[in-house]
Amino acid sequence: MKRLTLARLSLLLLAVACGYGSLAIHAADKEAGKSGGEVTLQQLNWEQTLDLVAKHKGKIVVLDAWSTSCQPCVEEFPNLVKIHQQHGDQVACISMSCDYAGIKSKPPEFYHDRVLKFLKEQKATFPNVLSNVPADELFEKMDLASIPAVYVFGRDGKLVKRFDNDSIQSEDEAFTYKDVTKLVNELLK
Numbered sequence: 796m797k798r799l800t801l802a803r804l805s806l807l808l809l810a811v812a813c814g815y816g817s818l819a820i821h822a823a824d825k826e827a828g829k830s831g832g833e834v835t836l837q838q839l840n841w842e843q844t845l846d847l848v849a850k851h852k853g854k855i856v857v858l859d860a861w862s863t864s865c866q867p868c869v870e871e872f873p874n875l876v877k878i879h880q881q882h883g884d885q886v887a888c889i890s891m892s893c894d895y896a897g898i899k900s901k902p903p904e905f906y907h908d909r910v911l912k913f914l915k916e917q918k919a920t921f922p923n924v925l926s927n928v929p930a931d932e933l934f935e936k937m938d939l940a941s942i943p944a945v946y947v948f949g950r951d952g953k954l955v956k957r958f959d960n961d962s963i964q965s966e967d968e969a970f971t972y973k974d975v976t977k978l979v980n981e982l983l984k
Contacts, residue, residue: 832920836911838927841936851887856948862893868943874972888921897929
C-alpha cells in the first residue's frame with residue numbers, strides 16, 4: 796500500500812514539475828476522496844485559496860474558514876469531514892486555517908504542525924490550507940469580522956452563501972453545520 800501511495804505521490808510531483816498543476820490537483824483530490832487518503836496542508840493566501848475553489852468548478856464547494864483556537868470552529872469541523880465522506884464525488888470540501896496571527900516570532904510555519912495534527916485527528920483528507928496572511932489582514936480581505944465562516948459555492952463557481960456570525964445578536968442565532976448541510980443538500984437536488 797505504501798508503494799502505491801509513493802508512486803502516486805511521485806506522479807503528482809512529476810505532473811507539477813512538468814507544468815500540469817491542475818492535473819496534479821485533480822489527481823490529488825481524487826486520491827483524497829478515497830478512504831485512507833493522506834491529510835495534507837499547504838500555505839496559501841486568500842486569492843490562491845479562491846483559485847483552488849475555482850479549480851473545482853462543476854462541483855459544489857464548501858470552504859470552511861476556521862482556527863484551532865476557535866472552539867465553535869473545532870466543534871463543527873467534523874461536520875465538514877462528514878460532508879466530504881457523504882458527498883465527496885459531488886462536493887469539494889476545503890478547509891482554511893486562520894491560525895497565523897502575524898506575530899513576527901511565529902510565522903505561518905510555526906502553526907503548521909499543530910494545524911496538521913488536528914486535521915489528521917479529524918481525517919480531513921481534502922484540500923487543507925493554512926493562511927500565510929495574518930488573520931486580521933485576511934479577515935479584512937474576506938470582509939469578515941471573525942471566524943467561524945463557511946462559504947458555499949455552486950457548481951458554476953459562484954458564491955451561493957456565506958455562513959458567518961457577524962450580525963447575530965445572541966448565541967442562539969449562530970449558524971451550525973445543520974444550516975450548511977441543508978443548503979448543500981438543496982444544491983445537490
